[in-house]
Amino acid sequence: MSIYTNQEMAMLYDASKCTACKGCQVACKQWNVLYTDLGMNAFPFSGSYQNPVDLNGSNRLVMTFSEKKTDTLERPIEWAFGRRSCFHCSNAGCVSVCPTGALSYQDNGVVSVQEEKCIGCHYCEMACPFDVPKYYGPDQKIDKCTMCWDRLENGMLPACVKTCQPGALHFGPREEMIALGKKRVEFLKARGYDKAELYGENECGGLHILQVCKYGAEAQGLKKGVEPSALVSLSKLAQPAAGLAAAATVAGLAVSFVAALGYRRKNRTVEEAKVHWTEAQRKEGAKLVKERLKEDAEQDKADNAGK
Ligand code: SF4
Ligand code: SF4
Ligand code: SF4
Structure with a gap:
């Protein structure tokens, strides 16, 4: 328990301060x-x-680059930078449909992942209106932002927030983040950015990643008024059956609650990473390894000759 986990929190991304340096990524x-x-x-x-x-x-966060044409010759293009990752919804479609409880709400608003419980069913992918959950490895385990839970519970800011040099990322109590975002929108409007707005106050019951959109939400590719996918209501009808099947699966799993909440990927070997390589990459990798081994052998030979 820390100051970041004992109350409702949120992250505020301010596109008007972001330089798209990708340091957070x-x-x-x-x-x-x-x-x-x-x-x-x-x-x-x-x-x-x-x-x-x-x-x-293998990417929980992607900085988005949308180009917007203008009528001015001096600056024919304006960049609408954005941030794409899990929004940690208050009414999260992914949590509603997950049959094993691998996805769950935390008191501070974070939607956490228990990797060990994930059975790779991909329901959350279909239920998320933002198309966030992605999968990795042969078992197709879910991967998404955890708001760096392991840092939060040790009183540390999320890694992306900590690293942002121009102060485009803030983290604090959600009400404070909303107030800060609104103030920033007022500031931008007063400087002629008429479409500036705060995104995420009400979508999906309220998001825990809020965004100040300098050119408006749509310019950043964000849809307003988003609600959980229709699959969520269908899944509720089917839940008793899914629950029984899931219970059997979960019973067989050794669950580590510590590893669960913020989960950091265990170090992956090159062999495991190769599962995701294309044929061309495998060939290139094999060629490089062969060349490196040849160089090493030649070096050994030269070293031995010099002794
Ligand atoms: S680190 Fe900050 S400035 Fe850089 S891309 Fe991320 S949010 Fe933008
Ligand atoms: S953005 Fe998608 S994955 Fe993230 S909490 Fe909301 S529904 Fe779940
Ligand atoms: S909060 Fe952590 S996991 Fe989420 S995008 Fe930032 S650095 Fe990645």
């Missing part, structure tokens, strides 16, 4: 021990600075 990967395929050039240039193009089993 890197900090998230680093703290949460999320592997990357970049060494093998896994993500060829997509035509956008947004990279990777979307969340995936």
